[in-house]
Amino acid sequence: MAIPFNLTPALPEMTLLVSACVVLIVDLFVPESRRQISYWLTQLGLLATAWFSLYVFHETPVHTFGGTFIADALADLLKFFSCITVILTLLYSRVYLAARGLFRGETFVLMMFSLLGMMVMISAGHFLTLYLGLELMSLSLYAMVALQRDSDVAVEASMKYFVLGALASGLLLYGMSMVYGATGSLDIDRVAVSVFTGNANRTILVFGLVFVVSAIAFKLAAVPYHMWVPDVYEGAPTAVTLFIGSAPELAAFAFAIRLLVGSLAAMWVDWQGMLIVLALLSMIVGNVVAIAQSNVKRMLAYSTIANMGYMLMGFLTANVNGYSAAMFYTLTYVLTTLVGFGIVLLLSRRGFEADQLDDFKGLNQRSPWYALMMLLVMFSLAGIPPTVGFYAKFAVIEAAIDVGLVWLAVIAVLTSLIGAFYYLRIVKLMYFDEAQDQTPLEARFDTRVLLSLNGLALLLFGVFPQQLMGMCVVALTRSY
Amino acid sequence: MNIQPFLFYAFALILLCAALLVVISRNPVHAALWLVLSFFSAAAVWLLLQAEFLAIALVLVYVGAVMVLFLFVVMMLDVNFAKMRERFRSYIPVGATVGILVVVEMALVLIGGYLSPAAVQNPAPSPPNFSNTRMLGLQIYTDYAYPFEIAAVILLVAIIAAIALTHRTRRESKYQNPADQVKVRSRDRLRVLQMPSEKKGQ
Numbered sequence A: 001m002a003i004p005f006n007l008t009p010a011l012p013e014m015t016l017l018v019s020a021c022v023v024l025i026v027d028l029f030v031p032e033s034r035r036q037i038s039y040w041l042t043q044l045g046l047l048a049t050a051w052f053s054l055y056v057f058h059e060t061p062v063h064t065f066g067g068t069f070i071a072d073a074l075a076d077l078l079k080f081f082s083c084i085t086v087i088l089t090l091l092y093s094r095v096y097l098a099a100r101g102l103f104r105g106e107t108f109v110l111m112m113f114s115l116l117g118m119m120v121m122i123s124a125g126h127f128l129t130l131y132l133g134l135e136l137m138s139l140s141l142y143a144m145v146a147l148q149r150d151s152d153v154a155v156e157a158s159m160k161y162f163v164l165g166a167l168a169s170g171l172l173l174y175g176m177s178m179v180y181g182a183t184g185s186l187d188i189d190r191v192a193v194s195v196f197t198g199n200a201n202r203t204i205l206v207f208g209l210v211f212v213v214s215a216i217a218f219k220l221a222a223v224p225y226h227m228w229v230p231d232v233y234e235g236a237p238t239a240v241t242l243f244i245g246s247a248p249e250l251a252a253f254a255f256a257i258r259l260l261v262g263s264l265a266a267m268w269v270d271w272q273g274m275l276i277v278l279a280l281l282s283m284i285v286g287n288v289v290a291i292a293q294s295n296v297k298r299m300l301a302y303s304t305i306a307n308m309g310y311m312l313m314g315f316l317t318a319n320v321n322g323y324s325a326a327m328f329y330t331l332t333y334v335l336t337t338l339v340g341f342g343i344v345l346l347l348s349r350r351g352f353e354a355d356q357l358d359d360f361k362g363l364n365q366r367s368p369w370y371a372l373m374m375l376l377v378m379f380s381l382a383g384i385p386p387t388v389g390f391y392a393k394f395a396v397i398e399a400a401i402d403v404g405l406v407w408l409a410v411i412a413v414l415t416s417l418i419g420a421f422y423y424l425r426i427v428k429l430m431y432f433d434e435a436q437d438q439t440p441l442e443a444r445f446d447t448r449v450l451l452s453l454n455g456l457a458l459l460l461f462g463v464f465p466q467q468l469m470g471m472c473v474v475a476l477t478r479s480y
Numbered sequence B: 001m002n003i004q005p006f007l008f009y010a011f012a013l014i015l016l017c018a019a020l021l022v023v024i025s026r027n028p029v030h031a032a033l034w035l036v037l038s039f040f041s042a043a044a045v046w047l048l049l050q051a052e053f054l055a056i057a058l059v060l061v062y063v064g065a066v067m068v069l070f071l072f073v074v075m076m077l078d079v080n081f082a083k084m085r086e087r088f089r090s091y092i093p094v095g096a097t098v099g100i101l102v103v104v105e106m107a108l109v110l111i112g113g114y115l116s117p118a119a120v121q122n123p124a125p126s127p128p129n130f131s132n133t134r135m136l137g138l139q140i141y142t143d144y145a146y147p148f149e150i151a152a153v154i155l156l157v158a159i160i161a162a163i164a165l166t167h168r169t170r171r172e173s174k175y176q177n178p179a180d181q182v183k184v185r186s187r188d189r190l191r192v193l194q195m196p197s198e199k200k201g202q
Helices: A008-029 A036-055 A073-092 A094-099 A105-122 A127-145 A152-183 A188-197 A202-220 A228-235 A238-245 A247-263 A265-291 A296-315 A320-347 A368-382 A388-402 A406-432 A445-463 A466-479 B004-024 B028-048 B052-076 B088-111 B132-141 B145-166 B178-183
Strands: A062-064 A069-071
Touching (some): A008 A036, A008 A069, A008 A105, A008 B145, A036 A073, A036 A105, A069 A073, A073 A105, A073 A238, A073 A247, A073 A320, A073 A445, A073 A466, A094 A238, A105 A127, A105 A247, A127 A152, A127 A188, A127 A238, A127 A247, A152 A188, A152 A228, A188 A247, A188 A265, A202 A247, A202 A296, A202 B088, A228 A238, A238 A247, A238 A296, A238 A320, A247 A265, A247 A296, A247 A320, A265 A296, A265 A406, A296 A320, A296 A406, A320 A368, A320 A388, A320 A445, A320 A466, A368 A388, A368 A406, A388 A406, A388 A445, B004 B028
Antiparallel strands (some): A062 A069
């Protein structure tokens, strides 16, 4: 099978790699007081990558590099959104990073390499590329968590993340080797053909699938592979928490799509059962344990776990409707997380971390506008109309009911009612409690504008979800 | 009787035992040496699969370079491993239960059918003058050029991360900047004080 050696589909990756290397070199010669230069170069590189992701837009899937690289509509869209997410993350966390001595070239470069890893995962056409992309992303993340190396919590979180991440990689490799043993190939398309025609040994395939699904669950932070999430979210500097909680979710979604839909779609009966268990446990454990948290970052960590459970509910329906609902859920969840952590970052200042629930007391008196933004975030996470979270939950529940999983949908609704308690508790703290801390909120102009736009987008997509949903459906139908 | 299966089982057994000892040995230097043994046995298994280049690379790179460096690090660091293990014992029951459960489940699946020699075919024997190394080189730089490049980027990230996490500018360092020394002006260093003159002998 001769596949032409075409570089054009990989234009976004190459742009990102080149700009990361440029930032790495330029940063060496930039004096401490002019660190802004590296920052703006990074933003420029990310913007160029985002633009190229759409510029190369592929109507039909294109393979290159001997089939190890797939470029399709899904990949282009997810790459574009990942870039935008990282741009916003950097923008929101600029002041926070500067106050903690993390406004350094290494932070920017590690973020860019991590994004590169995600993009490699998103357009992987081969198990080897998928694994290497995962490692590239994770290695950069481990280092970023530990960047504040004088903080014991951060170093502990990084170690935990590293050890558990290595375990997950081991599980993934073991699963992949089993799939290789059964099908004789690591190429995603060839594996798919081999599984579909039934030439492969089914027992070994299911055996490998168990390990592959475990690795996916670890990356998605689904129960019972969720142990690392609360500790890493709490221990990492908030800016890094925002990074971990946003773009990698998109990559993890792509990872699941490439593995389960791209190569093992013919075994959907087997993985559907596994995903039902994961989704069910995530929704219950995530929402119930989040109630007991007094730390906002830990609470949002459990909220991530619960939300990935809802996302999996759309995914496990094994049809394009379900996948689109899951993609819509992931995209809008990332959008919501960005605003939520953006406000946590805004409330923090030099020598002070606003990571306790009490820090949100009386936010309405200090800044009505940001209180309103946080209200939108909480309403969206709780799934209250007219915010986008409502439509996202509605779409995944509808997808589950369509395939006859009514009992799962009922549990999803019940757990989301439990979840509403701790989301609305923050709203209560902001609007009905006296402020303990009267320090005015300060933010740069660009942060203020983009955070507000990002917050209003939750409302906009909630009222008009059709465009974004249509985009997800088109991307998935054109790719699979 | 063919000697190959016998060799395979012997090396596989050594590999498993050595790997187990890496995890359970108390002395980290011993653990590193057991790891060397497990790399050796793995290399021998690869040799049996006619992957001679990979086997040699494993011995040269891992045994020769990585593990020697690792031994150096372990000897240089003064880590109290006994203290780190203090609470380790309390996790043994849970860990052992889960571990044994996973192993038993895996064994139940794998023993049925997969282990029979008929289930997997041996690879066709290579023709004479077949160069494993040459094929590997051709594959890496053509079909697998993209993963190869990503692996390079991963190594770059490892370098950046290692430097970012360990490099500190030392406050007490006596580092001199010649440019600053040359540019210095007398009024930066010398302060002339005006004082009323004093009479001798008072």
